[in-house]
Amino acid sequence: MKSQITNAITDFFFEYETPRQVLVRNRRVGVVCRLIQLGVLAYIIGWVFIYEKGYQSTDTAVSSVFTKMKGVGYTEVNGVERVWDVADYVFPPQGDSSFVVMTNYIITEGQSMGKCPELKGKHNCSSDADCEGGSFKRTGHGQMTGVCVNTTKTCEVLAWCPVENDHNIPDPPLLMSAENYTLFIKNSVTFPLFGVARSNLVEGIDAAYISKCLHDPKDAPLCPIFRLGDIVKESGFNFETIAQVGGAIGIVVDWTCNFDVDVKHCKPKYNFHGLYGNPAETDKARASVGYNFRYAKHYFDDNVQKRTLLKVFGIRFDIIVQSLARKFDIIPTLTAIGSGVGIFGVATVVCDLMMLYLLPKREFYKNMKFKHTDTHQQDPDSEAGSIETDGSKVRDSHSLLFQIKEYKQFASTFLKADPSIHLFLVQK
Template identity: 85%
Template sequence: MKSQITNALSDFFFEYETPRQVLVRNRRVGVVCRIIQLGVLAYIIGWVFIYEKGYQSTDTAVSSVYTKMKGVGYTSMNGTERVWDVADYVFPSQGSSSFVVMTNYIITEGQAMGKCPELPGKHNCSSDADCEGGRYRREMTGACVNSTKTCEVLAWCPVENDHNIPDPPLLISAENYTLFIKNSVTFPLFGVTRSNLVEGVDTSYIRTCLYHPKDAPLCPIFRLGDIVQQSGFSIENIAKEGGAIGIVVDWTCNFDVDVKHCKPKYNFHGLYGHPDEKDKVKASVGYNFRYAKHYIENGIQKRTLLKVFGIRFDIIVQSLARKFDIIPTLTAIGSGVGIFGVATVVCDLVLLYLLPKREFYKNMKFKHTDSHTQEPDSEACSTETGESKK
């Protein structure tokens, strides 16, 4: 018993088993096998290693964006001249990555809380019975004003009339405003921090540069008219009723080379605006909101209401950094070697089921045994025993 255990352990540690292979000389099967192997090799080298960079590990960045607008607008309505600066036309004013630049507006001045008739065409009435309270968005008093034939409401009076949007836009000069973008990114996995103020973009350069996709692709100062144009909109159409534009800061970096080659690329995408240019949905066109400036006049609280039409800018940071790593490299190589087994499987199917000599190949590939046949060693032993008896 002890010798059997020793032999078993010796066989386990000191013997090596390898599968038996059959060499098949067949041109068609050989060509199929080589074509499949070349295809797998092209996939591993071309797709996995060259295109997908399977030998590198990846990381995305933690990002921060700061923005700053510059420019002055001028309007003249009904003899009233106004100058609009950054504090007036940018919402919010904290320099966030998402903000609105006002390009058009409807102003209603001197509103005070009280009772006044609704606008003509809204909530028409012929008697007080047509003005029951709580039926509409404004609180009705239940009275019908004969002069306008509209219901009386409790609201900020006079009520806003936003039927006619100014055309051309009042602040079409917004196309000459400039936007400064400051963006910092950190790739935690690789311990790399970069800013869009890369090498060569210093104070003197920023004072004179203006972004251009070919002439000045790294300049962080953008003219709003150029942004709108490169997004696919026209400033005249989107400025009237507003819209939205996405500014993508793309950080695609390869840290197998010097870090200074990691630089941002800027792309501009029109999200929604004028329906004749990009939008398919005709309802709820543009972008607008309201805000009010409250004040006290002769002891009465009043407000100036503005319905603002503007361009919403969303700055989106897109990042992907790569660097050589032995772990994904070995993983990619191992998976590629495993895929080579597809050629063997396909060729075996062709040999065993499609070729005219498939029975011959089956006999060569598989060795069949009969459990009822006496083993050769047993036959020899019994022969020797018989001879000894003689």
């Protein structure tokens, strides 16, 4: 028992098993095998390493965005002249990455809390019975008092009076001068995995350059100052159309960097996308076209609280930072190579299926690929069973009998084989 355990441990540590290999000279199988291997090799080199950069690790950036608008607008409505600066036409004024620039508006001045008739079409009436006191209408301006105003044939409401009339949107837009406003974008990014921090004010972008540059996709692609008219044009909109009813535009700051080269080559690219608006005149048939909101400025006049209400139509700008940095890393490289080597096994599986199930001489190939052994049972009453032999002699006799039988099987099969097929048997 002890010797058997010792032999088993010795065999485990000091013996090496290798699979049996059969070399088949067959053009069809050989061509299919090489084509599959060539396809796998092209996939590994072309897709995994060149296109997907499988030899690099990746990281995304933590970013912050600061914006600043500059420009002055001028309007003349009903003989009233007015100049609009940044504090008037940018909402919110803090310089966030998402903001609205007013391009058109409807103003209702001198509103105070009181009772006045609704607009026509909001809640028409023929008698007081049509106006339920204390109730509200979703599209109305206030609470109904229960009185039908005969002069307008609309219900009286408790609201900010006079109520706003927004049926007629100014055309052309009142602030067409917004086309020449400029937007300054300051963006900083940090890639924590690689310990790299960058700003869109890259090398060569200094105060002197910023004071005179204007972004152009070809001539000045790194200039961080943008003209609103150019942004709208690059996003696919017509400025006058989108300025009348408003819309939304996305400014994408793309940081795609390869840190296997010098960090100074990591520079941003700017792209502009129309997110929502009225890019074609046919869109007027759609519901809720454009972008607008209301803004009120409150004040006191003779101790009476009043307000100026503006329905603002504007372009909403959303600055979106997208990033992807890459750098060589041995771990993803070895992973990509290992997975590619594993895929090479597909060629073996496909060729084995062809050889064993599709080719005319498949039975012959099966005999060469698979070796079958019979289970021999020893008679316990035989003379051999009563003779004690050491383990090495038993193994030697079994090995000799096995080799003789295998030789006979191989010789018998080889004589039946096609002479054009050469078989090489590699055995431990």
